[in-house]
Amino acid sequence: MTFPIHDASPVRFPGPLPAAADVVIIGGGVVGVMTAWFLAERGLSVTLCEKGRIAGEQSSRNWGWVRQQGRDPGELPIMVESLRLWKSLAQELGQGLGFRQTGVLYLADTAEEMAGYEGWLTHARAHDVDSRILSREEVAAMIPQAAAGWKGGLWTASDARAEPWAAVPLLAEGAVRRGVTIVENCAVRALDIAAGRVAGVVTERGRIRAGRVLVAAGAWSRLFLGAHGVKIPQLAVLASVAATAPLPMVFDGAACDSRFAFRRRADGGYSIAPSDHHDFFPGRDAFASLRSFLPVLRQDFRTTRFRPFAPKGYPDAWGTPRRWSPDEVSPFERMRILNPAPNAAVVERLRDDFARTFPALGRPDLTAAWAGMIDTMPDVVPVVDHIAAIPGLTVATGMSGHGFGIGPGMGRVVASLVAGDAPGHDLSRFRFSRFSDGTKLAPGPSL
Template sequence: MTPVFPFTESRPVRFSGALPARVDVTVIGGGIAGVMTAWFLRQKGLSVLLCEKGRIAAEQSSRNWGWIRQQGRDPGELPIMIESLAIWKSLAAELGEALGFQQTGVMYLGDTAKDMDSFEAWMEHARAHQLDSRMMTAAEVSGMLKDSAKPWKGAIFTASDCRAEPWVAVPLLAAAAEERGVILRENCAVRALDLAAGRVAGVVTERGRVACDQVVVAAGAWSRLFLGREGVKIPQLSVLSSVCATTPMPEIYPGAAADGQIAFRRRADGGYTLAPGGSEHDFFIGPDAFASMFKFLPVLKNDFRATTFRMAAPQGYPDAWSTKRRWKADEVSPFETCRILNPKPSQKALDRLLTGFAAAFPGLGRPKLQASWAGMIDTMPDVVPVLDHAPIPGLTIATGLSGHGFGIGPGIGRVVADLVTGGPVGHDLSRFRFSRFNDGSKIAPGPSL
């Protein structure tokens, strides 16, 4: 498979056409969570419109690492992720090899004894859900990773975890959703909700109004900005994560693995997708960052050394100083002035990554790259999403997947579809409730890896 990196507006609009006058549900956001929510809503027999301001999956849903993992999940997410893996398997059986789905395992490598202790602690959750996760010795790691030279202490490994090709998979899922009757529209920003008697009556897009009774906001890094315009506040921010793709190279391991410095995942074309391991990222300081500072302090304390602070986001970004927070429904919105978030990767971070990879696998040397990019990860103070009804009747929020969205996206879609229709969700969603940010709850990351 020849990889495609569809990250810019130069990619032709694939999903176009006139807007319907009315649908049952409008989904805002064409990432994997939005696409799969639309998929399952349509499966229930509802008429569904999905509006994407730019291109389907052009932001974080195609810029991620391509991991589909149960391992290391927050315990609240784990049941949904287990279901999501089952959905991925059914999608792969239906859509074929083009999805890039492979069950090749995920491995977290331990640099220190502290890492190994954290892995062992998480095994409690693996055992509770009867996962096949297991601890590995240093010798076992050395035997699994070909020609590795780094003295890892050991690892935690989940053989049932998987990988897929994100820039191929999500557009493929969108096309399949359209075949099932979902109406998808690219280059169609939703500017505002249309409310009647305090509840959702429709949406106002840049192309006109569409009547509907329900709206799902699954807009990733743009969700806070859209919701804020409607008076709904969530403490969501975005961090920049840099990634690169190597040219084809000898296989050292067929799955995905990471330590505190490097993360790598085998691709279908014979190359590897590489990213800085751990939680290294860049953070732009803007008005939303100041407003949410105290809620994010627990995360910043844990990740401070791995965070590079930048004083301002590029013009047009959700938390840029010049980005409008208020606009009328008949005015051009911020979603139209920045169709696709396409940040520049951190070359310093990628240089450290490539040096670290070469040191870990000296026989391969410094990898040759065919592409590098960055994505804006929508994150929450407790690193889990909001999956809940908003204070506005008819409005449901599905955002803040915190860099974990690609793998869990199909499961999130099924859950949100049931939230919208009032059906039995099948999982405890209290960890993801909207009210947790203002009901006095302690907001902190859970025991994930």
């Protein structure tokens, strides 16, 4: 399996498309796949439609971190459950997931960062997460080849890593064994609505009758939902990642400081990414959501580079239609996989950052570089809720770069929500109504 998955990757899940299902899921990322998995375990018939490839977008383009550390308090209990699920999934599916509990380490360059780590520990302790503060000396002993001189760190030994481009298709295979029908290269063009409620979906290959539909379409969710009058203030930012060739081990887990992040991969290389840079292409939706996003823009303004226009076909490109007929080709078919080019200057800077941190290794050779579009909300937590205006419709989107690690736990929660059962966690932080009930939208106490 190459990384990341792209539109030239072979189709692994061809269908066929059924005439009916209990639930249709739109989107083949980790949350959609794991929701399908748990719905099938409940005995429901489930069809998952993916316009391109399973994990073709952010679910194969992320850092591969499975972390409790630094989570928003609303996400943390679901993430604790998710880590338990990852461990059981690894027992069932084997080493192909790349799952290993090698820890996550946040490295502090300033006293203010150390104070922030101390403050977040309150949430860790409330959920029995084993996070702890490391001194300068403890960090130096943990990463002895580093020359950065960090002031200390936050360490969670139970946190883990996995290989996203391999793990999510493997999870999809497990869902199929449980009875899920997955159809790649099959865009859902629209909801089929009768008498004001969901009656199914219209795909490019025909209709599927279903009383329940889940939209878990990542960066495309706003575009799809907006065509049905459901408006969510969701935008997407570009994040670049690179893979080094195999290197001597300097740290076996995942770590980041204020400049860059690095994670040991199963092939002996490191995935490296900036922790201080995103590219943003403002489009029509971005201007419409400007007021909602002002708090997070103020917080991250220095780390965001504003680009002039979204490339043709992107969800928020100026030329992307916001309305279309279910009988015509949709924007989702015109761009099967959102596959943006990485920021070349950022990738080169990553090599320099790695060399400054590990001077004995120097500038690493790269085997690949890629980018993904991270779907995000103004408060940097997802929407996980039913849509009251369209009975039968549920949304799970805006994972804000947090979706891979929390995917199994969030899938279990969303499956319960779709099935009409108690989700087992307080989901009020993720309710859809927060965008209209006067709630102040701002990032919570995460790291």
